[in-house]
Amino acid sequence: MNTELIFVAFLECQKSVDVEFKAELRSIKQSLGHDLETDSHESVARSIYLETDGGPQPVVDEELCRRIGVQLAEMGDRFQQEGRIKPEVVESLVHDILSETLTEDRFKDAVNSLLVNLPPGMDLEKSTLAITMTLASKVGCSVPNLLQSCFTTTLNVINRNYFAYVQQLSR
Template sequence: MEQINGSVQMESALLYTFLEVSSDFKFREQLYSLQSQGIVPFPEISVRGCDDVELQTDGNRSGHLQNGELVLDPEVNEEVIRIIAAQLAEIGDQFDKEIKARVVNDLVQHFLNENLSREEITRCMSEAVEGLARAIPLDMEKEKAMLVLAMVLTKKIANTMPSLLQHVFSTTVNYISQQLHNYIVRMLR
């Protein structure tokens, strides 16, 4: 897998941290190998498309412009991501038991199918998330539910077959980047 580029660094960091703080994950070694391979963008994460981000002087958020793009200070950004990921992981633990094994096993089979393109697998992930969002009663905004469901599916697929983590991680980051990027930017503000 290629290194994560700037447009998906936030999504990658959020998913990685979500997985790291989630309960009951069986792919610890594979998860940490993502960081050593440069797939996870810590410590520097950039926020693209945030022309109206407020930079505060109270120590909560700080950053600077680099090539016209806001770059948050790594320690601050990592801490914000950790807090949000932990909150999302708590929600994910509640969703976890609602997700049927059949949905996970179907996705595992798609990831194992070498004839499917990256776009087709991302579409399968999207369809699974949307189906779960319709099937599970949710007391939260749709974007948050879809984000958590995508990340929980990633965890469940990797728990089922840890060797798929890198592939499912990159697919989920791609899905989140395409479908939920603006929501994540708003959430991290």
């Protein structure tokens, strides 16, 4: 499963009309070398091989990545509507990025601080990913030129701490 493609699909679902945010997102997509198909009339899922130093990796289903990203974005929207994404946590992350003091541990602590108040019965893995991506999105919406930096930090946090959750969602 490709975390980058899931996260890009998540960001594409954001309701930001900010031109700078959209430009930063386009830049991220170009740097990844992918253009996720978001046309709802497209019925054939495209797959790609990821080339790494170790040779070709398993096929990545871009349509599945897009669906997972959309599902996480819907969950993140619900968390925002319920007031679970605290503005002060987002502001603190913005401050940390601007002052170049944001670490992966600090970002993970921010995510964990928002997980404490989840209602019983919520899927912890999905919630964790949705909150992680929503925090990054909110930072990017607040200060669009930070989106690239926050995107990279968020991917590192997910891949190092929550990758098993991403794998679970692909099943």
